[in-house]
Amino acid sequence: MSAMQHAWLGNYELSSTTCTGLTFARHSHDECVIGVNLLGEEKVWLDRREFAAGPGSITLYNPGQIQGGGAAEGAPWQFVSLYVTADQLAGDLGLAQVEFDRSLCVQPDLAQRLAAAVKGALSSDARVRELHEEALLLLLGEVVGLSGVRLPGTAATGKSLIGRAQELLAGQLHQSVPLEQLGDELGLSKFHLLRTFQKETGLSPRQWAMQLRTRRAKGLLRNGVAASEVAHTLGFADQSHLNRHFRAAYGITPGRYQSVVKR
The missing domain is CATH 2.60.120.280 (Regulatory protein AraC)
Incomplete structure (x- = not known):
């Protein structure tokens, strides 16, 4: 069996x-x-x-x-x-x-x-x-x-390169940027990129992009944009995906947040 x-x-x-x-x-x-x-x-x-x-x-x-x-x-x-x-x-x-x-x-x-x-x-x-x-x-x-293989160090990668990675992610928030593409843009292996990004930010590139998406969603919701439109604009898979991440970050659903801040 x-x-x-x-x-x-x-x-x-x-x-x-x-x-x-x-x-x-x-x-x-x-x-x-x-x-x-x-x-x-x-x-x-x-x-x-x-x-x-x-x-x-x-x-x-x-x-x-x-x-x-x-x-x-x-x-x-x-x-x-x-x-x-x-x-x-x-x-x-x-x-x-x-x-x-x-x-x-x-x-x-x-x-x-x-x-x-x-x-x-x-x-x-x-x-x-x-x-x-x-x-x-x-x-x-x-x-x-x-297993006995020596890995390359990451000392040569500075904050400026990670800043560039963040710019690239922020500029394409509506879609998921593949690690390979991000690494190629910066001239880094995927592992080197991940390890350095995490060391600098405490997050992986995708986690960092998701927290920025969620933060931007808060601003759009505050300005009265419908949750379904916010989800679409910022590249969430659907509205429930936005709900899940928004609630995890802020302890409140997008709908409830919008009704609380309505002027």
Whole structure:
């Protein structure tokens, strides 16, 4: 018995699997494979050696490595997997190349955060997926760092560059600006952009854009613009999406706020 969710997030292939006693014949992948074990013990066969990966384990496979194994018959097993080409992962992290030095990292906290990001990225809500894409990329930086790959520093990126990123986001509030586009405009890898932006603002670029959208919505509502028009003008998915973010930020619905400030 098994249940699997499977989706693409940009150039990343993601899956979440809940099963009993599933095994895989020896095989290999063209991509880097990152697995997170949440429940049960996986017996792994990798390049002629065997090891066990229990809950909280992160397994890392380089392209072409022969792997196999799985959970014992009748044993419950829950895991998430992520597949990405080595070139794509290297480019997103600002590295010349990526090759994992370790195949197993036992890091329960990181494993839980990585699994939560993968599951969020499998959401049917496009904006939830986008936010988790950012979280996923930052976590992948942590994973790759743990595996023995040295990540580039961010010291050279100053406030002026982040200010430019904020200008670009503010100028296109009516739509979601892809990380790739923002990174290309600034000459930064997606990971470098995310890490520096968060260091400077405490928010990811999409979170920052959403708080600005919500703030601008407040001004438009105060001036009597209908909530449905505000949602459309500022690029919210719909009015309920505006309601959700406005209430989370200000503790009041747009409709209630508009009736309170009406002159």
